[in-house]
Amino acid sequence: MAGSGSGSGLRMVALRSLQADAAGCMLVAVIIAKSAPRVFKKTGPESGTGTGTGAGGESKGVFSFTIRDSTIDTANCSAWGSPHFVMSLDQMFHVGDVVDILSPQIKSRQLESRSEQYQPLVSSPFKIILNERQSEITIHEAENYTNYLPLLHLPTKSAAGYFTLADVEKSSQDFREDTIDLLVAVRAVAQPRNIKTKFGEEIQNREVSVMDQTTTNPFKIMIWEPEAIKRASSWQSRETVLFISDIKLEWNNFNKAIVGRIIGRTVITEDPHTAEAEALRVYARHAPILRSAVIDRVSQDIPDPISIRSVMTVQQVLDRANVEEHVQFTALMYAVITQMDLDGCNKVTLTKCVSCSSIVKETKTACDNIECSVASGAENMEPEINFNVYVTLTDHTGSLRNCRLTGKFAEQVLGCSVVEFLSMDVDAKGQLKWRFLLERCTVRIVVMKGPLVSILTCSVGDPNEVVSKLPVY
Ligand SMILES: [Zn+2]
Structure with a gap:
């Protein structure tokens, strides 16, 4: 019964004019962040959003992502359904895709809820919930597709509030376990590494070294999020500039240095269109690396x-x-x-x-x-x-x-x-x-x-x- 595109009589709504429990609406936005899907053995905590799926003990999954449809408006989305459903969404949709979201549920956010801490900071007071039976997400196949792409280069937070790498080095003791925003240039991107967890699971990580004008020391970023590992393949040494909001700082015993870690809350904006980012790119082309x-x-x-x-x-x-x-x-x-x-x-x-x-x-x-x-x-x-x-x-x-x-x-x-x-x-x-x-x-x-x-x-x-x-x- 899922709607089949714009011919289904849905009302197109911008994120800014969303209302709680609005029904029959359609959103068009670009994906700016996404997390790896999670699968639960038992019915998930938001099972109330379903219509009879997930009867006791059935596996259920969630796929979370963040969208933007204007210079200001951002919102978090979560798609709930069978493990197969969330896995296929994860394979189909990536950061940078402009998508149509059809018949989602619009719920008010509970800011004190624990799950809020693991999601990117967004402007919308609402969360957007997709349900396997009722909702649909497709690639936006319209002429105005490219109109949304400049939104990928706008930082999700005020560019004024970021830390320099010298700030991080100087006060590293105080920052531990905190999240901060960074504006950095890519210095080197390592190949992904396969690691076996103590539960025998194969996972990947990738190390990216970045720099800015304030220190000659490289700063290492550890990535465990599959989407960010993939995105890093296109990052170029001395050329790509990243605005990274809510990166977590932690002490790395092996490197004997503070490192950054990409987490579910982090949003990475590639090549931000700001004067500071352009100045950093010019610096990075000649910066001492050896x-x-x-x-x-x-x-x-x-x-x-x-x-x-x-x-x-x-x-x-x-x-x-x-x-x-x-x-x-x-x-x-x-x-x-x-x-x-x-x-x-x-x-x-x-x-x-x-x-x-x-x-x-x-x-x-x-x-x-x-x-x-x-x-x-x-x-x-x-x-x-x-x-x-x-x-x-x-x-x-x-x-x-x-x-x-x-x-x-x-x-x-x-x-x-x-x-x-x-x-x-x-x-x-x-x-x-x-x-x-x-x-x-x-x-x-x-x-x-x-x-x-x-x-x-x-x-x-x-x-x-x-x-x-x-x-x-
Ligand atoms: Zn040269």
């Missing part, structure tokens, strides 16, 4: 390296560098340079893409990183030659190998430009090396997890000053 590019950016952002006075030994640096994922600190060291191969067979310069910081191989003339705007031809920037020297620092507690001495920091320490260096003969390079090798130096460094170490300043130290300041460890 660890070496990140530490270079961090190094450049330190206003006055000479002011670094926290003295540490090699062992102290090694200990602290492995505490947690996003550890990052500066240190002043008094150490002997036991390796600095300026005149040997190691290559001490590197040609890098100015846009994405990828290494440009000697055999190539331009960047070939597929995610880079130079490689794609969208931008034209000459690659840049930089110092890339690896130094070992040694003191009485051990050695710190592979400390990076790069870019303008290397030019300042060595007292010559990279072009001047390349024109030196082997003897001159050797003399330059012996000004530092086996000398005790005053060295200021930036350290990230690993440890990944970059040298900011390095000068041959006055032995007396060195001895008096060396920490005993």
Whole structure:
């Protein structure tokens, strides 16, 4: 008896003019979120909405989704029926589909009800209930289909209230178990992983790493919702921007960092049409992503390296560098340079893409990183030659190998430009090396997890000053 499309004499109603218990109406809206269907062994709590289905003990299922039909109006829908019914709806309808909903039941929401907490926050005071026997949902097959699609790019909440990733990092203790809104750019999308639960069930999860302008640390988002796992396949590194409302924050012991989790309440708006999102997309195209590019950016952002006075030994640096994922600190060291191969067979310069910081191989003339705007031809920037020297620092507690001495920091320490260096003969390079090798130096460094170490300043130290300041460890 289900109505068969718009010819059935139903009255088309906008979400804004819904009324409780309105009968014989039809809605047209775009799906902006959906949850995996749930099946109950016994009759569901809303069995009263049915007309005799689900007699005692029969399995019943629910499929929940969220719709929008204007810049303001959003509502939650739930379709109740046999497991087969809800499963087939789940397979047929996805975020981004414009649908006709025929003969639904319109009920007032009970805001204090527990189920409200697991659904997206919506504007409508009503919930829309579809019933297997009475209601119908179909793809909206009309010319105005595309009129609804811009609604997919409007955030579901005020764009002003979102948190930056720096906010999340700084106050991570307070935010735990809370939900917040984020505006982020996609940095990397991992492949879905299959995981077996302790009940032997096969489920999938997917990890997406995102970024914004406020921190160089990536932020990880864990997705367990099948619809969001699927949607993530179309997200592109450095290109897709997401407004994520009501993402849950939780501490991840494995990553030793706070992570985000997509839950039933979360709504993900892809490529929001806002000025902030556009600014973030422009930033993301050039943002430092490689660890070496990140530490270079961090190094450049330190206003006055000479002011670094926290003295540490090699062992102290090694200990602290492995505490947690996003550890990052500066240190002043008094150490002997036991390796600095300026005149040997190691290559001490590197040609890098100015846009994405990828290494440009000697055999190539331009960047070939597929995610880079130079490689794609969208931008034209000459690659840049930089110092890339690896130094070992040694003191009485051990050695710190592979400390990076790069870019303008290397030019300042060595007292010559990279072009001047390349024109030196082997003897001159050797003399330059012996000004530092086996000398005790005053060295200021930036350290990230690993440890990944970059040298900011390095000068041959006055032995007396060195001895008096060396920490005993
Ligand atoms: Zn590039």
